[in-house]
Amino acid sequence: AQSVTQLDSQVPVFEEAPVELRCNYSSSVSVYLFWYVQYPNQGLQLLLKYLSGSTLVKGINGFEAEFNKSQTSFHLRKPSVHISDTAEYFCAVGRDDKIIFGKGTRLHILP
Amino acid sequence: DAGITQSPRHKVTETGTPVTLRCHQTENHRYMYWYRQDPGHGLRLIHYSYGVKDTDKGEVSDGYSVSRSKTEDFLLTLESATSSQTSVYFCAISEGNRGQGRNSPLHFGNGTRLTVT
Numbered sequence: 001a002q003s004v005t006q007l008d009s010q011v012p013v014f015e016e017a018p019v020e021l022r023c024n025y026s027s028s029v030s031v032y033l034f035w036y037v038q039y040p041n042q043g044l045q046l047l048l049k050y051l052s053g054s055t056l057v058k059g060i061n062g063f064e065a066e067f068n069k070s071q072t073s074f075h076l077r078k079p080s081v082h083i084s085d086t087a088e089y090f091c092a093v094g095r096d097d098k099i100i101f102g103k104g105t106r107l108h109i110l111p
Numbered sequence: 112d113a114g115i116t117q118s119p120r121h122k123v124t125e126t127g128t129p130v131t132l133r134c135h136q137t138e139n140h141r142y143m144y145w146y147r148q149d150p151g152h153g154l155r156l157i158h159y160s161y162g163v164k165d166t167d168k169g170e171v172s173d174g175y176s177v178s179r180s181k182t183e184d185f186l187l188t189l190e191s192a193t194s195s196q197t198s199v200y201f202c203a204i205s206e207g208n209r210g211q212g213r214n215s216p217l218h219f220g221n222g223t224r225l226t227v228t
Contacts (some may be wrong), residue, residue, distance in 0.1 A: 009151075032214040043201060043219035044154075051214050090153060094213030097161070098144065098169065103153035 004093050006102035013081055014110045021076040021105045023091030032094030033074045035065055036101075039087045047089070050074065061085070083109045114138055115220040117202050123226045130189040132223050134202030142205040142212050143185040145169075145177065147198040148222070154201065160185055161209055192227045199224050 007022040025033065035047040048059025055067040065076045074091060086109050091102040114137030124130050134143060141162050146154040146169075156169030158177040166177050174196060178186045189196055200223045207215030 006153075030213075034216065036217075043221045044203075044217075045219070046216045049216055097167075097210065097212035098156055098159055099213065099217055100156065100170075101146075101154040103151060 003095050003100045004091050004102035006091050006105050008105050009103065010106045010108060012108040012110055015083055016080050018079050019077065019081050019107065021089050021107065023074045023076065023102060025072050025074060025093045027072050033067060034092040034099065035059065035076050036090045036092060037087050038090065044090065081109055085109060115202060115204060115218060117220040117223050119223060120221070121224045123228060124192050125228055126193060127191050130192050130225065132187045132200055134185045134220060136183050136204050138204060138206065139182060140204040140206045142207055142215065143179065144203040144217065145185065145187045146201045146203065147171065148201060149198050157187065194227050197225060197227045
């Protein structure tokens with residue numbers, strides 16, 4: 001069963017423009033949500049996480065995400081992107097005793 | 112950075128040969144995971160482990176086995192490699208206690224690129 005859906009496989013955006021990367025998850029009683037980033041030729045690193053509490057979560061490098069229970073979404077946003085944000089972004093959900101990843105969204109920054 | 116070392120970093124092997132990938136950690140974390148990354152599929156969980164001799168299957172475990180005889184080492188074995196197992200393999204660890212695998216952030220190694228010809 002699909003636990004995490006990333007709606008866009010690629011997102012092009014101009015430098016200094018805002019961006020939103022979309023993520024929807026399968027509903028569950030307990031929700032633990034994550035965003036990871038993978039820069040070219042590197043492993044993944046944690047951007048931010050939602051475990052409980054405030055629905056607006058701030059992460060590294062100016063990214064933030066909002067947990068929306070009614071829409072089962074956890075979209076990632078940044079108000080102004082930089083060329084260094086070029087990477088693949090993965091949404092993930094904690095399920096049973098493990099973390100399940102979406103298929104990823106490639107962020108292309110246009111000059 | 113979390114102390115995670117994957118070896119080898121690159122490997123080319125022939126169809127039908129056995130292959131073992133190693134993940135070594137220096138963080139003394141109980142949870143260890145093996146994922147594979149393929150274009151269009153994201154990361155898919157192969158196997159995971161909570162501790163020594165405590166392992167379980169993930170979503171794509173067919174054709175793979177694992178062993179964990181020491182807390183710091185988690186081995187992934189392809190008993191008879193196939194071309195469909197050409198992929199990048201990532202090891203990850205997390206520091207949660209039992210039952211907290213779902214809410215403990217993962218720390219990843221740098222990956223092993225495996226090509227099966």
